[in-house]
Each structure stands twice: as C-alpha cells, then as structure tokens.
Amino acid sequence: MSVREQTLHSLYGNMVEWRRHLHRHPELSFLEYRTSAMIADLLEEWGLEVRRGVAGTGVVAKLTGGMPGRAIALRADIDALPIHDAKDCSYRSSVPGVMHACGHDGHTAQLLAVARYYSLHREETAGTRVFLFQPGEEVLPGGAIRMIEDGALDGVDAIYGVHLWSPLPYGMAATRPGPFMATPDEFEIQISGRGGHGGLPHESMDALVTGASLVVALQTIVSRNVNPLDSAVLSIGQFASGTANNVIAESCRLSGTVRSFNKEMRDVVRRRMEEMVRHTCEMYGCGYEFRYFEGYPTVVNDEREAQRVLRIIAEQLPETAAGPCERIMAGEDFSYYLERKPGCFFFVGAGNAEGTSAPHHHPAFDLDERAMLHAARLLIAIADDSAADKG
Numbered sequence: 001m002s003v004r005e006q007t008l009h010s011l012y013g014n015m016v017e018w019r020r021h022l023h024r025h026p027e028l029s030f031l032e033y034r035t036s037a038m039i040a041d042l043l044e045e046w047g048l049e050v051r052r053g054v055a056g057t058g059v060v061a062k063l064t065g066g067m068p069g070r071a072i073a074l075r076a077d078i079d080a081l082p083i084h085d086a087k088d089c090s091y092r093s094s095v096p097g098v099m100h101a102c103g104h105d106g107h108t109a110q111l112l113a114v115a116r117y118y119s120l121h122r123e124e125t126a127g128t129r130v131f132l133f134q135p136g137e138e139v140l141p142g143g144a145i146r147m148i149e150d151g152a153l154d155g156v157d158a159i160y161g162v163h164l165w166s167p168l169p170y171g172m173a174a175t176r177p178g179p180f181m182a183t184p185d186e187f188e189i190q191i192s193g194r195g196g197h198g199g200l201p202h203e204s205m206d207a208l209v210t211g212a213s214l215v216v217a218l219q220t221i222v223s224r225n226v227n228p229l230d231s232a233v234l235s236i237g238q239f240a241s242g243t244a245n246n247v248i249a250e251s252c253r254l255s256g257t258v259r260s261f262n263k264e265m266r267d268v269v270r271r272r273m274e275e276m277v278r279h280t281c282e283m284y285g286c287g288y289e290f291r292y293f294e295g296y297p298t299v300v301n302d303e304r305e306a307q308r309v310l311r312i313i314a315e316q317l318p319e320t321a322a323g324p325c326e327r328i329m330a331g332e333d334f335s336y337y338l339e340r341k342p343g344c345f346f347f348v349g350a351g352n353a354e355g356t357s358a359p360h361h362h363p364a365f366d367l368d369e370r371a372m373l374h375a376a377r378l379l380i381a382i383a384d385d386s387a388a389d390k391g
Helices: 003-010 012-024 033-045 104-120 144-149 207-218 220-225 263-284 303-316 335-340 370-387
Strands: 049-054 058-064 067-077 126-134 158-169 178-181 183-192 232-241 251-260 287-293 299-301 343-351
Touching: 003 012, 003 104, 003 370, 012 033, 012 104, 012 370, 033 049, 033 058, 033 104, 033 126, 058 104, 058 144, 067 104, 067 370, 104 126, 104 158, 104 370, 126 144, 126 370, 144 335, 158 303, 158 335, 158 370, 183 207, 183 263, 207 220, 207 232, 207 251, 207 263, 220 232, 220 263, 232 263, 251 263, 263 287, 299 303, 299 335, 299 343, 303 343, 303 370, 335 343, 343 370
Parallel strands: 067 126, 067 158, 158 343
Antiparallel strands: 049 058, 058 126, 178 299, 183 251, 183 287, 232 251
C-alpha cells in the first residue's frame, strides 16, 4: 500500500466520526451555521485558505500545491431535510423533524477527508484544489448559483462532484456523458369552489371532486403527450381539501414536481398542464390559480470529463462495470457549475441490502459508510489526473 493510500485509509475513522456528528446535528437549507463553523474551523486548522459565509452559510477553501498544475474544484452539499429520523441508532438525529436523509453528511465528511489528505501531501500536489462546501441544495433555486455569484468558481479550470447513492450497491460507481440528471420543476394548483352542505351538493361547486378529476387527467400528459422514446415525469405529491365529512369542500390545493431533460419537453408538459387545469376547472364551475416554478437546469456532464471519470472509476474500482449508466430523474443544482466550467458529477454506491438501502428522502435513510472511502479515493484520483492535464 502506497503512502498516499495509507493516509487515505487512516482518515476513514475521521470520516465516520464527522459524518455521524453531522447526522446527529442536522441543519436545514441556508441555516447550516454550526455545520459551516465546524467545516471552516477544521480547514483553517489544517492550513487552508478559508472563506466563510459564502452564499450565506457556505465555505470555500483553497490549497495550493507544491507543483504546477490546473485549479480543480471539488464540491459537497451540507444541508439536511425537514424529515423526522425514524432510525434507531447511536447517531440518530437529535433535532426533531430534521435529518440528513440524502447523504449530505457523508458528502461533507468525505470532502473534509480529501482536504485533510491534500494538506498532508501539499508538496507532492500539482496545481490548486478548491473545496466548495455548499448550502441549500435541497431547495429551489439551490445554493450553487449563489456560490457562483460569490466567486466560488473564480480561477477554477474544472469541477467535480459526487453523490453517495443508496440505489447503487456499495462497491459500484456510475456516471454518463451529456444529460445525467433531470430538471426538477415544481407546481402548485389552487382550486376555488363554493362550499356547502354534504347533503345538498347541487348547491355547491365541489373543489375536491374537481381536484380529484384533475389528478387523473394530469397523469395522461406523460403517457399521451410525450414521445415514448423521450423521458418525463409528472408526480403529484400533495393533495389537501375538505374540513369535515358532511361539508362540500370549498377549496383544494395540489402540488408536485415535473422532471425532464430539455426545454422542449418542459414546455410541452407545462403547456398541457395549463390547458388541463383551465378546462377541468371550467367544466366543474371552479376557479383556479396555477403556479409553475422552473427548477435548476439539467445536469449535463462534459463529454471529455465524463470519459475521464469513467476511466478512473475503472482504474480505482476494477471490479466495477464502469460503462455509462442510465439517466436519473432526480435533480441537482450542480448543474449550475457545469454550465460555467467543464466537469462531471457522478454516483458512488452506498446501498447495502442488510439495512442501508432505504430510498433517499426516506425517514429510515442511511448509507454504507465504507462508500465514503471509495468516494474520497475517486475524488483525489480525478483531481490529480485533471490537474496534470495539459489539454
């Protein structure tokens, strides 16, 4: 085992400790004050040039290596979700209704380990490493755009990010060139009817029935208006209506998400939604308000950088089939970085059939912590390879 590999393995215990501390003390988007302070304090202790308060609660750290090379940025997201932690373990969230249900605690811990690794091997490092600890990935429009506005990418030649991914088994890693993750739009529909007595429905305009009909109608957009060879998702996540079992509902609220990979598909779905909402509400005699919120762009990996990452995955994890994977309908504001700099976003498998394969954003979510070591190793290998690239 090389000296560098020994260093990385020696940091695994720290990764687990940092990750579990963050899991016990999660903070919501743009409220990551203690998380941010912990990150910045460690980075300063290791001698990095640290800038606090980027995008409000983000941290940017810079390390200049002892040899010439390019400036490579590596990013981790640091925010948690408004979900109650249902696990029974020593590192269960201590904050009611808030937990790291997507792996951002692991992302933060593994990038801290990468920063510590470079601080211990500064003289043998080519180029510059820029470490981005980003707030607010879980809420639109995301923290990435604010990090960029605060100069996080200034002087950077390429950027890479990794997501620990529980649907992918431990030991695997995956990415693809071009479109990789979808655009996550959101919508709200407020239906206004006329309430009344449950026994006298003819005197009312039933907002609940209108909403129920609309739920069914909206499901036909993808199945009947989208080319079967293309991809789109329309999911209704919330439906709220009614106050009592003998009262005709006066209002109904629906909300959900639309996922697509290009502007043309987004426009088709949005136009058909507007038409269906209008005609359905008119048919039942109800008023409506339709609000559509465009999310961050599609994650589009640079062709050359994605091939670099696939090659390094095959080198570092030779048991992994490192060919291009399928596209993913989840969204990520890492897309903003890729609009401005060449780079690649990839997944590292963190699922384990023995108990850590709950879906992301689930109350029982956890991850196989060994995946952090794979992710850190890949980030270092990718950064080193890219920093030495002569073009």
